[in-house]
Amino acid sequence: MDLRRLLLAIATASSLTAVVCGNMVFEVHNKLKGREDRSLAAMRAHDARRHGRLLSDIDLELGGNGQPSETGLYFAKIGIGTPSKDYYVQVDTGSDILWVNCVGCDNCPRKSDLGIKLSLYDPKSSSTGDLVMCDEGFCTSTYNGRLQGCKPNLQCLYNVVYGDGSSTTGYFVKDYVRLDQVTGNLQTSSTNGSVIFGCGDKQSGELGSSSEALDGILGFGQANSSMLSQLASSGKVKKIFAHCLDSINGGGIFAIGDVVQPKVNTTPLVPDQPHYNVIMKEVEVGGDVLPLPTDVFDGGDAKGTIIDSGTTLAYLPNEVYKQLMNAIMAKQPGLKLHTVEDQFSCFQFAESVDDKFPVVKFHFAGSLTLTVYPHDYLFQIREDAWCFGWMNSGVQSKDGKDMTLLGDLVLSNKLVLYDLETQTIGWTEYNCSSRIKVKDDNGAVYSVGAHELSSSTTLVMGQVFPVLSLFVYMLHSLL
Ligand SMILES: *[C@@H]1O[C@H](CO)[C@@H](O)[C@H](O)[C@H]1NC(C)=O
Ligand SMILES: *[C@@H]1O[C@H](CO)[C@@H](O)[C@H](O)[C@H]1NC(C)=O
Ligand SMILES: *[C@@H]1O[C@H](CO)[C@@H](O)[C@H](O)[C@H]1NC(C)=O
Numbered sequence: 001m002d003l004r005r006l007l008l009a010i011a012t013a014s015s016l017t018a019v020v021c022g023n024m025v026f027e028v029h030n031k032l033k034g035r036e037d038r039s040l041a042a043m044r045a046h047d048a049r050r051h052g053r054l055l056s057d058i059d060l061e062l063g064g065n066g067q068p069s070e071t072g073l074y075f076a077k078i079g080i081g082t083p084s085k086d087y088y089v090q091v092d093t094g095s096d097i098l099w100v101n102c103v104g105c106d107n108c109p110r111k112s113d114l115g116i117k118l119s120l121y122d123p124k125s126s127s128t129g130d131l132v133m134c135d136e137g138f139c140t141s142t143y144n145g146r147l148q149g150c151k152p153n154l155q156c157l158y159n160v161v162y163g164d165g166s167s168t169t170g171y172f173v174k175d176y177v178r179l180d181q182v183t184g185n186l187q188t189s190s191t192n193g194s195v196i197f198g199c200g201d202k203q204s205g206e207l208g209s210s211s212e213a214l215d216g217i218l219g220f221g222q223a224n225s226s227m228l229s230q231l232a233s234s235g236k237v238k239k240i241f242a243h244c245l246d247s248i249n250g251g252g253i254f255a256i257g258d259v260v261q262p263k264v265n266t267t268p269l270v271p272d273q274p275h276y277n278v279i280m281k282e283v284e285v286g287g288d289v290l291p292l293p294t295d296v297f298d299g300g301d302a303k304g305t306i307i308d309s310g311t312t313l314a315y316l317p318n319e320v321y322k323q324l325m326n327a328i329m330a331k332q333p334g335l336k337l338h339t340v341e342d343q344f345s346c347f348q349f350a351e352s353v354d355d356k357f358p359v360v361k362f363h364f365a366g367s368l369t370l371t372v373y374p375h376d377y378l379f380q381i382r383e384d385a386w387c388f389g390w391m392n393s394g395v396q397s398k399d400g401k402d403m404t405l406l407g408d409l410v411l412s413n414k415l416v417l418y419d420l421e422t423q424t425i426g427w428t429e430y431n432c433s434s435r436i437k438v439k440d441d442n443g444a445v446y447s448v449g450a451h452e453l454s455s456s457t458t459l460v461m462g463q464v465f466p467v468l469s470l471f472v473y474m475l476h477s478l479l
Helices: 019-032 040-054 137-142 227-233 318-330
Strands: 058-065 073-080 085-092 098-106 157-161 167-184 187-204 216-219 240-245 252-256 258-261 265-268 280-285 305-307 314-316 338-340 344-348 360-364 368-372 378-382 385-388 390-392 404-406 414-419 424-429 435-439 445-449 473-475
Touching (some): 098 167, 137 167, 265 368, 280 318
Parallel strands (some): 305 404
Antiparallel strands (some): 058 167, 058 252, 073 167, 157 167, 258 435, 314 404, 338 344, 344 385, 435 445
16 A cells, blocks of 8 residues: 655654763762772673663564555554554654554554554553643643643644544644663563653544554654654663565565674764654666766755655656656667556566566765666466556656655665664665574673564555655644
């Protein structure tokens, strides 16, 4: 199905400061005072042990599949509330809040074809669930100041509109989210953190009645409102995470923490952007660099290229799209393209696409390369029919601004590492059915393996196709 999800303007302001760490180091120092052994190494070890108790590496169970003709999305399982119940949420690096469907909601899906059981969250039936009021710090910082008309006992509301036009409206609640902390090789134990998230009470568009429904969306953006930022500011995790989306077997790996294996090359994130943006320099098709104008990737509101796990396909500026398609077609001059569902360029082909189509390479600042094989950028709709996953963002954006956005189609089968502490992002080709290694604060290195939550991996032909993500914004209002 789908589409996606970019949160363009969620204004955030000042928030909690990280005094936690300062205090902690101070305490450790005090404890060691007066002891015989005050060597730096001992202090560091002690410090690391204390940190280790606080900073967890998290293993999120993934399901889904990035293939446009299959589910077109990836989702994770998280526990919320006391007692904890499981929720399945789409993982989306292009938006900034976690929300789940709530009891009494209007137009919420009740069942899903993804082979998962949907649940509605009820803040009243969780002994730790609480409402968030408009005068609380989270609300004022998320909306960059006190909302007009805010009085005590008025709730903090949210409204997110995603790129496909679907939207979710509701109110913020606070409760415990249960996650799996990595405690050994392929071993986890339960941990939790208090997180503020959206309780959805009205959904529209695809979020309402889609057959591939989920309980909500887990925004993995870097704004302070995301679950990751909240867990990091309460000293639970580092602001580093990685995904390896497996388009072959479905599911894959999603971990929060320091990934030490595989190693990745990185590129800097463009500062002060609401999303994960990087600088693309060149595009190479079958070994030839396209003669693109140097400012071709500067268009649109977003600077650079957006990396977004919540979008299925890859969107390129008009000029890039045209040259890329021409260069690919030059290798297959006999190919007859026809348009499917008004937007996809498709063709009949019975041979191996990897033998007959060129490899595409995107080059980024800092000599990071993203290699995209024909089996990645082409998706199969029948045994002998394929479509291109490249989309022309120039044609689709109403204001003519050309954005570059890379979604699951090109991000799959790679380990993608987002290091918000060093403000870099990197990737490497990887077998997402295998395992990665994460290092915790004690220096212990553990394997984290792949998961596949759903079992429906059959190719469904002619199913709902993906749409694009662009304009997503967050509105705010009061009850
Ligand atoms: C986010 O939180 C950090 C510390 O927790 C704070 O320094 C920063 O100003 C906040 N950012 C915004 C945009 O509110
Ligand atoms: C959170 O985890 C701690 C430590 O395991 C546990 O004692 C506590 O009961 C948990 N709290 C909730 C609300 O799940
Ligand atoms: C990927 O890893 C899995 C699990 O280790 C293994 O079974 C599979 O053969 C690997 N695939 C490739 C292409 O190496």
